[in-house]
Amino acid sequence: MVGTMQDKVVVITGAARGIGKGIADCFVAEGARVIVTDLSQDLIDAIDSDHISGMVGDAANQDEMKVLIGQVNAEYGRLDVLVNNAGIGGPTADFNEMATDSAVLHLSDASWDEQLVANPRTAFSSSSAAIPHLQSGGSIINIASIAALGPTTSLPAYGAAKAAVVHLTTTLAMELAPRAIRVNCICPGLLWTRAWEILTTQMKNKQPELANMSNREVFEMVVNDITPLGGEQTPEDIGNLAVFYASDKARMITGQVVAVDGGISVK
Numbered sequence: 001m002v003g004t005m006q007d008k009v010v011v012i013t014g015a016a017r018g019i020g021k022g023i024a025d026c027f028v029a030e031g032a033r034v035i036v037t038d039l040s041q042d043l044i045d046a047i048d049s050d051h052i053s054g055m056v057g058d059a060a061n062q063d064e065m066k067v068l069i070g071q072v073n074a075e076y077g078r079l080d081v082l083v084n085n086a087g088i089g090g091p092t093a094d095f096n097e098m099a100t101d102s103a104v105l106h107l108s109d110a111s112w113d114e115q116l117v118a119n120p121r122t123a124f125s126s127s128s129a130a131i132p133h134l135q136s137g138g139s140i141i142n143i144a145s146i147a148a149l150g151p152t153t154s155l156p157a158y159g160a161a162k163a164a165v166v167h168l169t170t171t172l173a174m175e176l177a178p179r180a181i182r183v184n185c186i187c188p189g190l191l192w193t194r195a196w197e198i199l200t201t202q203m204k205n206k207q208p209e210l211a212n213m214s215n216r217e218v219f220e221m222v223v224n225d226i227t228p229l230g231g232e233q234t235p236e237d238i239g240n241l242a243v244f245y246a247s248d249k250a251r252m253i254t255g256q257v258v259a260v261d262g263g264i265s266v267k
């Protein structure tokens with residue numbers, strides 16, 4: 001059977017694991033030729049799929065991404081879809097953004113800047129490198145977060161960084177509409193990936209009453225507390241919408257932002 005993405009060439013950044021890998025599997029299932037990028041050869045070598053090609057590149061570095069996209073174009077002869085998935089799900093420079101009293105008062109300049117490089121710059125630099133090569137009828141899909149959709153007192157830098165990804169989505173949608181290239185955004189809710197392993201460790205450090213719970217149990221508690229549909233989201237939930245956005249079925253959809261979050265963002 002011919003898939004909806006048959007022979008399309010799809011580049012997904014930061015996709016050796018986690019949500020990006022799930023998106024890659026969904027495009028492969030629809031017949032696409034999928035190239036994922038990540039930060040190291042070790043991560044690329046660990047990808048458990050014979051149908052996915054991997055390349056090393058920093059999505060926040062325009063020069064590296066120009067070389068990488070140029071190689072994709074030389075090898076595959078076209079580029080149809082860019083998924084800007086690379087990002088950091090929480091603070092890594094220090095743990096202060098998760099302070100229980102006031103995250104803003106404890107957040108360092110370095111942590112703030114780190115989020116702006118890790119999240120919107122990845123989407124900007126990779127898009128800038130890919131746009132000259134994208135086919136008419138192609139698309140860009142940005143992965144933001146429900147943190148972009150309202151105030152995020154516990155993660156102010158991450159929320160602001162992802163809000164910038166949403167804004168970039170509408171700007172690029174208008175810029176690329178004359179070339180019939182569509183740009184859309186997905187805001188994932190709660191997914192059990194490395195980001196939440198880090199976040200739940202931080203929660204346990206800050207909240208002694210959680211100390212005896214496993215990280216996974218803390219995550220399930222958060223999911224059950226705040227998700228109207230009552231369950232975590234999976235990388236495939238995100239990938240299914242990404243495939244739809246990229247398909248001809250969405251040919252009149254551009255500049256849109258959809259949360260895949262079990263209803264969290266409309267509570």
Ligand SMILES: NC(=O)c1ccc[n+]([C@@H]2O[C@H](COP(=O)([O-])OP(=O)(O)OC[C@H]3O[C@@H](n4cnc5c(N)ncnc54)[C@H](O)[C@@H]3O)[C@@H](O)[C@H]2O)c1
Nearest residue numbers: 014018019038058059060085086087145188190191193194
């Ligand atoms: N997990 C969640 O609950 C959740 C919720 C909302 C949004 N998101 C977003 O989804 C995306 C994927 O997150 P995830 O949870 O799968 O995280 P993850 O850490 O499991 O995977 C992210 C991957 O991106 C790579 N990466 C990071 N920076 C990169 C860069 N500059 N260039 C290339 N690769 C880079 C990492 O090495 C890693 O392999 C992120 O943008 C994240 O902010 C995640």
